[in-house]
Amino acid sequence: MPAVSAARRRTPAAGALALLLAAAPAQAEELRVCLVDDDLPRAHRAEGTGFDHDLFREAAERLGRDFVPVWRPKAPPYSEIDDTDLPLEALLERECDLAPSVPGQLALGRLAGAIDLSPPYYAAAFEIYMPAVESLDWADLREAVANRKVAVRLQSLAHFAAQAAGLDWTSQPSAAEVVGAVDDGRAAAALIFGPALASLGKDPVNAFEPPPGLRFNEHAAVRAGDALGDGVARVLDDLRRDGTLARLAARYGIFRIEPFPTVSSPEAIRALGIGGP
Numbered sequence: 285m286p287a288v289s290a291a292r293r294r295t296p297a298a299g300a301l302a303l304l305l306a307a308a309p310a311q312a313e314e315l316r317v318c319l320v321d322d323d324l325p326r327a328h329r330a331e332g333t334g335f336d337h338d339l340f341r342e343a344a345e346r347l348g349r350d351f352v353p354v355w356r357p358k359a360p361p362y363s364e365i366d367d368t369d370l371p372l373e374a375l376l377e378r379e380c381d382l383a384p385s386v387p388g389q390l391a392l393g394r395l396a397g398a399i400d401l402s403p404p405y406y407a408a409a410f411e412i413y414m415p416a417v418e419s420l421d422w423a424d425l426r427e428a429v430a431n432r433k434v435a436v437r438l439q440s441l442a443h444f445a446a447q448a449a450g451l452d453w454t455s456q457p458s459a460a461e462v463v464g465a466v467d468d469g470r471a472a473a474a475l476i477f478g479p480a481l482a483s484l485g486k487d488p489v490n491a492f493e494p495p496p497g498l499r500f501n502e503h504a505a506v507r508a509g510d511a512l513g514d515g516v517a518r519v520l521d522d523l524r525r526d527g528t529l530a531r532l533a534a535r536y537g538i539f540r541i542e543p544f545p546t547v548s549s550p551e552a553i554r555a556l557g558i559g560g561p
Contacts, residue, residue: 315340315349315512318371318380322358324483325536326385329355335536336384339405340504342528343519354380372399375505381512385479387500388547400513404501404543405520406533410442411481411488413466414473419491422498425473426451432472435465441553442475445498448557460484482537497552501543 317340319327327334337353344351356371372395375383386392387408392399412420420428431452436442438455446453454471456462459480465471481488504520506513523529524541533541546552 312348312350314352315344315347315382316352316354316380317344318354318356318374318383320358320371321355325479325538327353329353335532335538338532338535339523339529340382340384342523342532343516346519346522347515372505375399375507378507381506381510382516383505385502386505387502390548392505398508399505400508400510401503401505402513402517402520404503405524405529406502406538407499407540407542407544408478408502408538409494409499409540409544410445410475411478411494411539412473412492413463413476413481413486414489415466417473417489420489421493422449422495425449429472433465433470435462435471435474435476437462437476437480440477441498441548442477444553445556446475448554450557478539482539485537488539495552495556496544496546497548497554497556499544499547501547 317336319329319334319337321327321329324334326336328337332353341351354371354374356374370386370391371380371383372386372392374380376395376398385408386401388404389396389401392401412425414420414428417428425434426449429451433454434446434451436446436453436455437459438457443453443455454465456465459476462474462476463481463484463486466474478488504516506516520529530541532538
């Protein structure tokens with residue numbers, strides 16, 4: 285009987301391996317989402333939770349991708365709007381595929397042409413924290429505080445707005461201390477960014493319509509031209525329609541779901557003075 289070559293003896297095993305590889309499920313593509321380490325109600329690394337964390341984990345599943353949070357350091361003190369350090373450079377450097385909670389085109393600055401934004405999926409504004417008050421207009425705030433102080437976070441847009449409106453303000457270094465100034469009687473009210481207020485488990489004045497200079501629509505950012513943007517827009521719309529977005533917003537104290545018809549702009553910020561143009 286003629287000898288069988290080594291190559292021919294390996295053929296059945298090679299064929300079986302090929303069949304196994306063909307039958308193995310393909311590994312899902314990842315959706316890498318940049319999140320800030322300690323940024324409740326949006327995200328929190330230690331607990332693996334938060335509104336954006338849970339929302340985009342669900343979005344990844346519906347896109348058929350594996351959700352991979354890419355954690356970024358917390359912003360340094362006194363950053364604007366309010367604690368979030370937008371990870372847009374990390375997005376462009378391909379450390380992640382998506383960055384949530386981006387408050388519109390103004391936030392993109394010099395990177396505007398390199399980044400696409402989804403339609404807004406929720407809204408955020410500077411709110412009034414004034415326990416026992418249920419309704420208040422911005423134009424009536426000065427009278428409502430009756431010559432007492434309004435607490436604001438140092439170097440925030442609320443700080444600027446209080447100055448422009450001629451309010452007697454007291455600046456505090458953190459959101460917790462802004463709220464604390466009201467709770468211990470050092471201030472009559474606080475003007476504070478809504479998500480920061482939510483993270484402290486506090487409720488804003490319910491019937492308050494923030495003026496355009498104090499309000500923002502929040503978007504998901506992807507690299508310009510990335511086809512992922514279309515899928516994210518579609519899935520976010522699905523999550524809104526089936527109530528998932530509202531359910532998660534309620535869980536984490538996100539106060540506003542419906543986008544504002546108009547948002548902050550340089551002109552709107554200049555008009556923040558009570559009685560101003």
